[in-house]
Amino acid sequence: MQPWRKYGAVVTEAAHFLPERIVTNADVSQLVDTTDEWILERTGIKERRFLDEDKPTSYMAIHAARSLLDKSGIDPLTIDLVIVATVTPDMVFPATACIVQAAIGAENAWAFDLSAACSGFVYSLVTASQFIHSGAHRRVMVIGADKMSSILDMTDRNTCVLFGDGAGGVILDRCENSSIGLVDFLHRADGSDKSSLNVLGGGSLNPASHESVDQGLHFVRQDGRSVFKFAVSKMAEVSVELLDRNGLTGRDLKLFIPHQANLRIIDAAAERMKLPQEKVLVNIDRFANTTAATIPIALSQAFDEKRFQHEDLLLMTGVGAGLTWGSALFRWGENCG
Template identity: 55%
Template sequence: MSLTLAVRTPAARRAKISAIGTYVPSRVLTNQDLEKMVETSDEWIYSRVGIRERHIAAENEATSDLAVAAARKCLASRGIEGSEVDAIIVATVTPDMFFPATACIVQDKLGAKGAWGFDLSAACSGFVYALQMGTKLVESGAHSKVLVIGADKMSSIIDYTDRTTCVLFGDGAGAVLIEPAEQDEIGLIDFVHEIDGSGAPALNMPAGGSAHPSSIATIESKMHYVHQDGQAVYKFAVRKMAEAAEKVLTRNQITGADLAAFIPHQANKRIIESSADRLGLPIEKVVINIDRYGNTTAGTIPLAMGTAVEENRIKKGDLVLIASVGAGFTVGATLLRWEI
């Protein structure tokens, strides 16, 4: 006797960003402030990277606090409580601690009692990667409300006597809610991700992990701070951010003219402008807020999304392209329709 089981599969569905929230700490560190700390100048910093100021978290303000502040704004704009969230993904390289995951701490602070979650480490590409993880959870039918957060307290791992890195980074967070798209909506369309581990020595924090556990020697050698080969990172980022963006556009038969906005990772204004030029995009379509926030690592793209919304740069139905390059090296680009 044979037995045939009826296999139930969820109907195919798309995912969209349904809400967004951002947060930056109140303290501002300007280029003029940095002039008093290291040998640099406002003109040097702005002309080379496009930054005028960045926000710095208070000593008692952890990455989870930044993440929760952004998440609360996101949920409030959607009109829902934390208890309605199914899953939480936190992209960060500055977790509150190695374990538990910062997502666990965020879940507790939000009162998201029914949610599970995890952290994702992909440096400046973290939010782009986490966005796809959240998207696939919704598209699969497993969940209907996934909170994706990019948050970093970069000031906690920056050596403020190193002028090559301390001028670049700031603290901040952004959160989006991923939900099923309505029948007439498109939402998330496609993505391109790539890693190149040969670039790991060019941008990293050498100590604290199993390769170099914390010790007096690692502390004295300043191995718990960000170390960067600026030229190597710049050359890779200029080439790969544009390549990933071009690939996802070509695959979907989209041109720069079809885009309402390009929202790139905010690491260096020259990298952003170079990528836009290669894509044939006028600067008016490129969202740039690095002058106000610096490089907030996983926070940059959701913060820039927030800027685009605040400045009425994007509206429902617009085609939007996001792209990033980060330590690893990590590369990511996503094409979506804005459905808020």
């Protein structure tokens, strides 16, 4: 037992929100030179959801947050902290987390955004857990939300076929039993590679200007091949290392909830852990890569389907821009909070 853990940090509710508008591979192939077969074979994606152009990321985050409150019946005044993981905040500031905090009436909570791209949710979940482990907080809301359609160049087939919009989140509660909830985590970053996946414009390096927009610097750009290689090796490596150091193997897991960037990346990680298909959550076919939202959406779906029970082990692993990657091992707990 790690000395930093006084209390257990337990997920007691999960919820998600997906926009209604379905954009199929056939729809995308009207815009760029691609085909349904190519996208499906190379990525596993069949369709994605796009939010209406006039609605921001907070629209989805607030829906997910309200759904968390409705499903759990908790009083928003009992929330101590709201964290929103996103790379598509409504604006540079204030933080999207503050917009969510106000919308749900979490008047006693402080709030901030966390930027770690596709690792944003696992980074946030582990950050939130520390406040609960230490006894500083009793209840934290963690949301992952991204409106990737707002930063996609719909003329760039290297990126526009891969992403979608969505939001998901959890309520993390204090549990007197410190062996339940977050068991261990392993997070990494390598800031030396800024070029393989980024949005270069709109920050202090390249403030928005006519030139920056003309050059398309406000769009996602990526070197798909190098990101793919990185993700294949890191998703498996960090997952196996975390299991190893806890004396576990894939056999001990009830579910593996990986970031949904490419089905081939997920399959490679599952193979390294010798996980059968039924232990691996995959929804990339319907929602594509929703960045910080992929893991909480998948977790919420599994939660609703009651796919795990008290004391089951879950592994969530994210990989993304930064470069960032990380894995969080949870022992599912009931009767806490």
